[in-house]
Amino acid sequence: MRVLVTGAYGFVGNAVVRRLAEAGHDPVVLTHRPADAPLPELPVTKVFHGDIRDEAALRAALDGVQGVCHLAALTRVRESFERPEEYQAVNAGGTVTLLDALAAASAGSETPTVILGSTAAVYGAPEQQPIGEDTVPAPSNPYGTSKLAADEALRARAEAGGIKAVSLRCFNISGAVSGMGDSDESRIIPKAVAVAAGRYPHLEMNGDGDAVRDFVHVDDLARAYVLALEADASVPYRVYNVGATAASMREIVATVERVSGRDVPVVHRPPQPEPPRLVADISRITTDLGWKPERSSLEQLIGDAWSVVSAGSR
Known part of the structure; x- marks a missing residue:
């Protein structure tokens, strides 16, 4: 299957492209990086350059495509409070533009499948745990709001006919594939391994570190994209x-110290109003797609992230 991957040169996109190629698919990519910019090596057939909001660029990239893995997005929660309009324009508006271009490109051809990289941020902080897909969305930040709008646009187009679609609502993604880890040090695992590598003097933590979050390896997530794309x-x-994998902030720090053999000094800040536990109910994807995590133990998540950071600090 010829598959367009948007955001292919990002942390998740890198893993998805590799899994698609391994499964025998033909990945083509759209990137907003300039045409003369060097690109990391990926097993792709063709590279198109353009913004996700540029319908003309999208139409060219979608020629002959039977599937789309849509990963291009702005993803930083804290930043979204400072730039809510841009997050809405890229995450929601870009998805609508993609769907418009796909409708034009696939008119009269086989029904294409779209897999959207969504997020658990659409749920907000529900009291009932673990969080199931039937939980009523209540995003608590502009990032989650923009991604929920993308979900809803995808649902509306699919139910109107013309595409088959899946939203993958990912929790916290970590690990590494082919030397690429998560570079966003506003997140707990990238920041903790960066502290262990000596790039920062300490890790700041709200409260006592008992808050629990759910983590998944980027390669396990990439397999979910392939399974969703191929599902009947x-x-x-x-x-x-x-x-x-559910883990507390304290468990993450302890595991980083154990895996790296380095200290991770922690500065405790005053507690913030945040949910004590946000974890996923994954029974639906396990039942429907046969997906299960294979590389998402806390030790492997952190070990793979550490291998990239430590190699870069030598």
Whole structure:
């Protein structure tokens, strides 16, 4: 299957492209990086350059495509409070533009499948845990709001006919594939391994570190994209949570210290009003797609992240 991957040169996109190629698919990519910029090596057939909001660029990239893995997005929660309009324009508006271009490109051809990289941030902080896909969304930040709008746009198009679609609502993604880890040090694991590598003097933590979050290896997530793309869907639109390992902030620090053999000094800040536990119910994706995490133990998540950071600090 010829598959367009948007955001292919990002942390998740890198893993998804590799899994698609390994499964025998033909990945083509759209990147907003300039045409003369050097690109990391990936097993792709063709590279198109353009913004996700540029319908003309999208139409060219979508020629002959039977599937789309849509990963291009702005993803930083804290930043979204400072730039809410841009997050809405890229994450929601870009998805709508992609769907418009796909409708034009695939008119009269086989029904294409779209897999959207969504997020658990659409749920907000529900009291009932673990979080199932039927939980009523209540995003608590502009990032989650923009991604929920993308979900809803995808659902509406799928139910109107013309595409089959899946939203993968990912929890916290970590690990590494082919030397690429998560570079966003606003997140707990990238920041903790960076402290262990000596790039920062300490890690700041709100409260006592007992807050629990759900983590999944980027390679396990990439397998979910392939399974969702290949599934024989009986309904036009499906939503799946993708999570794996529940861990507290303190457990993460302890594991980074154990894996790296380095100290991770922690400065405790005053507690903030945050949910004590946010974890995924993954029974639906396990039942429907046969997906299960294989590389998402806390030790492997952190070990793979550490291998990239430590190699870069030598």
